[in-house]
Amino acid sequence: MSIRNVISFLGQQRLWAFFCLIIPIVSQAAVNGETRTITISLTEEPPQLNSMKATDQVSIFVLGHLMEGLVRYDRRGRLVPGVAKSWDVQDLDYTFQLRDDARWSDGKPVTAHDFVFSWRNALDPGTASEYAFILYAVKNGEAINKGERPITDLGIHALDDHTLVVTLERPTAYFLKLCAFASYLPVQEDMVRAKGDRYAADAGDFLMNGPFKLEDWVHGASLRMIKNEHYWDRDNIFLNEINADYITSDTRARLNLFLDDKIAYTSLDGDTYKDALANQLRIRSFITGSVFFLEYNHRDGRLTSNLNLRRAIQYAYDADEMVNKVLATPGNLPGISVFPVWLDGVEGKFRDEYPAPKAERNIVRAREYLARAKEELGGDIPPLILLVGDSPTASKQAEYIQGELLNNLGLDIRIDKQIFKQRLAKMTSGDFDIVGAGWGPDFDDIMTFGDLFASWNLNNRGRYNNPDYDQHVRTAMNSVDTLTRMEAMANAQQILFDDAVVLPQYEQGVIYLLHPKLRGVVRRVTGVDPDFTRARILP
């Protein structure tokens, strides 16, 4: 090929057009201080952006950036006014004054009627919202959700466009905290009626009243959130755009994107943690607020309904070893109580004020309990079924427990590994002896964990039933006096230990990477996490 041929070949426009396609036109960086843009990734496509039905973390994360309820949390975790500028409490009545300048993304004002419509609708049994129970704090909420009363009986009324009166079912000390939850967000009636089943299915199919609005949503690929010019506090919002450009649950892929300066935040797991260390990245850690425990099957006739057997396991187990040797990533705390360390008590933290009783590993004592259990159960103990999820971490933990109980107590454990829905089915029907379970908080009050083992709680899948425990839960539920509530919960904590109702394993921590120029990103145990709404970019 002569030089002339080469030149004429390179001169072809079509050839260059082809190369232009190959080279990305605009390469979006993880953070851009000039345009005030950040790019992030999501672990999955938000399954449900209809706030009345949303249940999962990703949807609640996105909604937290797009919407605002009566109140919201500030960066220090305090409740601050949101759509409500002030409120007034009298016994069971809460009167909220809504601000005049709260607007939907179409410019229309957010009114008290939007809350009335939303709360009624979320409780309407026809909506079939899985999180409806969180609205049971409102008068007649439960009866409506069970179809026993019409939705108009709900204890929420709009006195005028900007005055909202809520009547509670019973004294609820943490009601304001509930108001920050996704199910309590307002929705605009006209929009819901116009869109019907497709409400919130696409960017144009719902209205937002929060700091950002959803500009663009390519399913499975990206969500573009831009600053909402109608948001009342827009002057305090620094970011112009949050682009969720990548959707993948693969932590390694996200680490690679982070290394390539494509995303500003990513969480790590055991494998990627080592790579992040090798790359000398600053690794941060955070307590997610969730507690993981082994839940026993307390149903009659089950071996694990025997107290001495449960106690034997309690004393044969070491939570520190689980955290340090089995989980082996930083951030997790050994599980001692069902009530995690971050819960507020009377003045300080609950766990500081009411230290959880702890069973130090004591094999001799464990074997004594086991001997008693064998006597009561009439001889040798047949294999116990340990039901766990199918993740690698769950398997690792199950094998560790299996080994421990065999070595220390000679107990034979059969591991039953199941995918999510099947595990749930078996948990609900009681087809297990011990199940690897966990609980994440819905709101930041002790009651989100407190009533977990109450006899009426549907999430009490081990069917633990103790009238004393129930009584303490009722006391805490029906009081607004902090001391009374905490005393009751401390008693509950003691019962959970004495009865060895569950075996706490660990309090979950996450480790994550954050772009060094990004400031003001808030991590939370409940609600929007991580919260980028008021993040800033350093120059």
Add this chain to the structure above:
Amino acid sequence: MFRYIAKRLLAGVITIWFIATATFFAMHAVPGDPLMNDRAVSDEVRRNLEARYGLDKPLGEQYIIFISNMLRGDFGISFTQQNRRVNDIIREHFPVSAILGILAIIIAALGGILWGALTALYRNRLPDILIMLLVILGISVPGFVFAATGQLALVHVNAIFGVKVLPVAGWGTFSHMLMPALVLGLGTMALLTRLMRTSMIDVMGEDYIRTAHAKGLSKQRIFLRHQLRNAILPVVTVLGPQISAITTGGFVVEYVFAIPGLGRYFVQAVQQLDYTVIMGTTVFYGAFLVLMVILVDILYGFIDPRVRVSA
């Protein structure tokens, strides 16, 4: 030819019906259901959800409803994304998988034919040994390893050059497609290389090749017109199933490269027991596979006239 095609189409329809029925009953036989979730719901809410999705009816009736809806091309609403129709999910995400798959197939077919022919020409010499070594790697190493290494390689390349040579993940431009398509096509390329090599060696020993040489034809002409064309036949045969395997089996690549393809929904649906999405994607993929096999059979007839005659 028409009868041949009609017969194949009829068999295809029966196959799809069988796939749909087997999947439907297997799926319902699995313990648990899509309505179960982390947070237990009240009986009333559950009843309403069951009614919305028709799960309150007996299984036989559900099956009849499903089949009649399927015949009208309606797969219902997803359980995990309660405001999205399964048809929309397929319509929006299958093209992504298809583009990726087609690109991967092009890469795999071109590469496979080229490397296969090359190894046959250099049989038992260094290029042959080298390429066959790589082929064994390509067949035995699982796709997610290629995906992860391919992506990591891009991170390093981008870091070395200081500019973004190719994006690490994501979807949108042609440059986003190159690495995932290459990774996705590698296994098939290796397979096709082996196939092409064997078939090429067979052809090279045929009498008509010797005749061609004796006629004094040029080497290039023999290679292109006689050897390649005849050797390519077995490759085309496996291309059909491979096309569907690639377009449907790309979910690992889709995960790693954050690509909004249908493969991801296909796998997630099974994990979530999302009945409607499982049925929609399985029937769709099943139909796609059947169609590809039929297409290849027809294509085969064009390449090799003998097939047409015997059919």
